[in-house]
Amino acid sequence: MILADLLVLIGAFAVAGMLLAPLESLHWWATRGIEEVELGPAPSSLELAASRPDDGGPRKFVVYLSGIGAIGAQDVPQEEVPFIADLRDRLSGYRVIDDVFPYAVDNRSLTGERLLGWLWRQLEQARLKNPNTLLATLINIRNLMQLFVCADRRYGPTYNMGMAKEIHRSLVRHGHAPGSPDEVVLLGWSGGGQIALGAIWYLHAMGLRCSLLSLGGMLSDDIALARTEHLWHLYGSKDFLQASGQVLFAGRWPISKASPWNEALRDDKITFIDLGPYNHNVKQHYFDYESTLPDGRTYAGKVVDTIAEVLGPRD
Amino acid sequence: MDQIGRYFAGLFELVGRAYRLDPVALAWVRDQPHAIGLAVGVALLAGISIMCGQAVVLLVNRMAGWKFGVGLLFSGIWLVLLHVVESVALWALGNWFSATHVSYVTVLSGVLVSMAPQIWGFLALMPYLGTAISRFLSAWSAVVLWAVTAGTFDVGRWPALGLVAASWLVMQLLSTLAAPWISTGLSALFERVAGRPFWVSGADVLNGRPLITEEVHA
Numbered sequence: 001m002i003l004a005d006l007l008v009l010i011g012a013f014a015v016a017g018m019l020l021a022p023l024e025s026l027h028w029w030a031t032r033g034i035e036e037v038e039l040g041p042a043p044s045s046l047e048l049a050a051s052r053p054d055d056g057g058p059r060k061f062v063v064y065l066s067g068i069g070a071i072g073a074q075d076v077p078q079e080e081v082p083f084i085a086d087l088r089d090r091l092s093g094y095r096v097i098d099d100v101f102p103y104a105v106d107n108r109s110l111t112g113e114r115l116l117g118w119l120w121r122q123l124e125q126a127r128l129k130n131p132n133t134l135l136a137t138l139i140n141i142r143n144l145m146q147l148f149v150c151a152d153r154r155y156g157p158t159y160n161m162g163m164a165k166e167i168h169r170s171l172v173r174h175g176h177a178p179g180s181p182d183e184v185v186l187l188g189w190s191g192g193g194q195i196a197l198g199a200i201w202y203l204h205a206m207g208l209r210c211s212l213l214s215l216g217g218m219l220s221d222d223i224a225l226a227r228t229e230h231l232w233h234l235y236g237s238k239d240f241l242q243a244s245g246q247v248l249f250a251g252r253w254p255i256s257k258a259s260p261w262n263e264a265l266r267d268d269k270i271t272f273i274d275l276g277p278y279n280h281n282v283k284q285h286y287f288d289y290e291s292t293l294p295d296g297r298t299y300a301g302k303v304v305d306t307i308a309e310v311l312g313p314r315d
Numbered sequence: 316m317d318q319i320g321r322y323f324a325g326l327f328e329l330v331g332r333a334y335r336l337d338p339v340a341l342a343w344v345r346d347q348p349h350a351i352g353l354a355v356g357v358a359l360l361a362g363i364s365i366m367c368g369q370a371v372v373l374l375v376n377r378m379a380g381w382k383f384g385v386g387l388l389f390s391g392i393w394l395v396l397l398h399v400v401e402s403v404a405l406w407a408l409g410n411w412f413s414a415t416h417v418s419y420v421t422v423l424s425g426v427l428v429s430m431a432p433q434i435w436g437f438l439a440l441m442p443y444l445g446t447a448i449s450r451f452l453s454a455w456s457a458v459v460l461w462a463v464t465a466g467t468f469d470v471g472r473w474p475a476l477g478l479v480a481a482s483w484l485v486m487q488l489l490s491t492l493a494a495p496w497i498s499t500g501l502s503a504l505f506e507r508v509a510g511r512p513f514w515v516s517g518a519d520v521l522n523g524r525p526l527i528t529e530e531v532h533a
């Protein structure tokens with residue numbers, strides 16, 4: 001009886017959480033969204049100086065968007081830190097940016113000035129003590145809801161507009177000169193894949209040509225696929241979470257012939273790259289530098305190699 | 316106080332009967348002291364819930380305060396109008412087909428009771444799942460109306476389905492033909508009051524390209 005009550009309670013909390021999930025981006029849009037998108041803050045002299053290309057040629061950027069375990073732009077699960085450092089070393093022709101938090105339209109970390117900031121700070125502490133603590137899944141659930149907001153055709157437009165604005169600001173901070181033909185590759189891990197995809201619609205409107213590298217991404221049939229240069233989907237054969245995207249999002253079903261996803265497939269805009277027997281997390285996953293593959297490379301090492309290969313011809 | 320308690324008990328009983336597709340739900344309501352009041356109560360609950368579910372359109376349009384309230388009121392009036400048209404069509408078709416004389420109030424009560432599943436209409440706010448839930452609730456309402464219509468006109472299951480489908484088509488036709496006119500009128504009114512254009516839905520915000528290029532050129 002208590003178990004049944006508990007399940008009802010959990011179900012009620014889950015429904016309440018889902019109902020409340022879109023409010024943050026809607027509130028942003030309703031109060032200051034248009035103003036921020038219309039005007040945008042004037043770039044500082046430092047930012048302007050940084051945005052002048054030294055060699056006059058277009059610059060190349062990789063924008064890393066973390067998975068649903070992230071608390072803030074750079075407050076990501078510990079396992080991702082060496083991976084990002086590795087990417088910086090290997091992708092010498094690219095500037096690797098990792099200062100955008102994909103689960104808040106205003107780039108505010110969960111532990112920042114928020115109503116529930118105290119809760120996220122507690123969970124952050126708990127996760128620091130024990131990275132596998134069950135409580136930390138609350139962070140994942142909260143961010144997963146934002147993924148659904150992003151993929152929703154009603155809420156997505158405002159959410160994605162805010163996210164594109166933050167990515168654009170970050171690009172300018174790191175040297176992109178607005179209007180210049182810089183090359184932008186969004187690298188979205190897990191939920192970050194869908195967030196990146198959603199933002200591409202508006203980044204394209206800003207004059208940016210964007211490609212997407214999805215690393216175990218949970219992708220929907222987003223209309224932004226029409227404005228994506230190319231999508232490489234890197235996945236593990238044991239990663240059922242990334243595979244759930246093709247079940248959850250009806251536009252990815254083969255019968256949805258006219259969906260953006262199936263149109264992109266027909267246009268050869270999507271390349272699937274099977275990395276091997278990777279899990280989504282726990283062990284033998286995309287960021288695992290301990291487990292090794294039969295060829296002697298670590299799991300994470302192979303991912304970095306593959307990304308370098310994909311982006312290689314562009315160097 | 317006792318009367319209020321009895322009213323709500325009757326309301327929940329009626330909602331339960333509608334969910335169980337009870338064909339004699341209307342006959343049961345007619346025996347109650349506040350028969351039409353109970354049917355209106357179901358519709359009112361459903362209407363408020365649907366309005367909550369549709370509030371997203373208003374939020375996307377940055378409507379708050381009294382404008383938000385007026386927006387919800389307009390949506391509510393439109394919803395009532397559609398169901399009134401549906402009930403008139405069902406009443407006329409049902410009486411013609413069954414060669415009986417069922418009062419309009421009885422048919423209207425049936426249409427109002429069939430809105431019982433829409434009490435969950437607020438769930439349409441859920442990201443991604445909301446649209447599917449909304450469609451499911453509409454289909455469930457149609458099934459309730461089918462069950463209620465079969466009992467009201469005593470015409471059997473399949474003729475009742477035909478009557479419900481025909482009246483639904485009339486409602487959809489009106490919605491398709493009149494909605495653009497009403498939408499244009501409301502948009503013009505909104506622009507006059509708020510001084511800026513009205514984005515009908517979140518999808519229309521996708522055409523925000525001029526806003527973005529302004530930022531780039533700033």
